[in-house]
Amino acid sequence: MGEQTTELEASRRELDALLYSVSHDLRAPLRAIDGFSQALLDDHSDKLDDEGLIYLSRLHAAAGRMGVMIDELVRLARLSRSELERADVDLSAVAREVARGLQLANADREVAVRIQDGIHATGDPKLLRVIMESLLDNAWKFTARRPQAQVEVQAARRHGERIYSVRDDGVGFDMRYAERLFGPFQRMHPEREFSGSGIGLALAQRIVRRHGGRIWASAQVDAGATFYFTLERKRA
Helix, strand or coil: CHHHHHHHHHHHHHHHHHHHHHHHHCHHHHHHHHHHHHHHHHHCHHHCCHHHHHHHHHHHHHHHHHHHHHHHHHHHHHHCCCCCCCEEEEHHHHHHHHHHHHHHHCCCCCEEEEECCCCEEEECHHHHHHHHHHHHHHHHHHCCCCCCEEEEEEEEEECCEEEEEEEECCCCCCHHHHHHCCCCCCCCCCCCCCCCCCCHHHHHHHHHHHCCCCEEEEECCCCCEEEEECCCCCCC
């Protein structure tokens, strides 16, 4: 047992060192690229033709995206190390709070949100909120083309386990590529059509797994998607 503890501590120290490197060492050259490209745009744009300005703008935007990706990778790594608390969580209340935030941030959108009353779960309150944020943000994003979008949050007991779900009537996706859903920075649609860091579903999957549950999806192209998850191991 002592040897295992020592190995675990060594692994954690290695991960801490890697996180530090990602957070600090990689940011230095990235900040230089971002800063100098912005300086060129601000101070020397008159010396560039239209094509040169386009290239420079793309370089500046790419540096910004890389910064976001670094932030999300660090967040993903830290999530795997955080201590797991357990408490009774009112997921209905959490979902309503998250939905209100999305509605305020997207006041031009018309999204009808139906959240089942009395959905409770046992788990880490902060991490369960991240799940709801990830899944509802995902639903909001991929219903953007709907003039009157529909989003539902529900829970039901099936075959002895509690299954939570978030459904939308957005663009959906081809189930042939469903295995890519939960990989970091994996996309089912081009970034030019739907922006985002590509980390939300990966975060949700890791949180669900830490609680002993599972997560999966069902979808159809142009007919919406439903994400299901559990927070405990299925009883035999």
